Amino acid sequence: MITSVTNDNEATHLTGARLGQLVRKALQIREAAEAFDSGFPPLANRPPMPVFAWTELERQLLSLSPEDLAPLIRDLVSAVRKEARPKPPEMVLREILIISATVLDEAFHEKWADGTIMS
DSSP states (O other): OEEEEEOSSOEEEEEHHHHHHHHHHHHHHHHHHHHHHHHSOOOSOOOOOOOOOHHHHHHHHHHHSOGGGHHHHHHHHHHHHHHOTTSOHHHHHHHHHHHHHHHHOHHHHHHHHHTOSOO
16 A cells, blocks of 8 residues: 655655654654653753754764774764754753763774674
């Protein structure tokens, strides 16, 4: 069964199963954002941070990581970027910090090099 979804630009055809996957993923992101907000409610006072681009973040993470981790870093930054819009900013920040910690974790580097961590 083909379902037609129309957006501002064009009609896109998705199979019912694919559309169902997209809806489930959107609900999963919404639930994760709500759970995050309940644990970390938005602060009343939020002084602004310097603005940076996703490409700048990726470049800096790549400069901090061993070369063999580059594909993983690119994939992780891409995943966080794609799912960032519906999430609270602090949740996205947390995900960026987790990537940073992974990049700096020498034990992770060793396990990655040994192939004991799945890509």
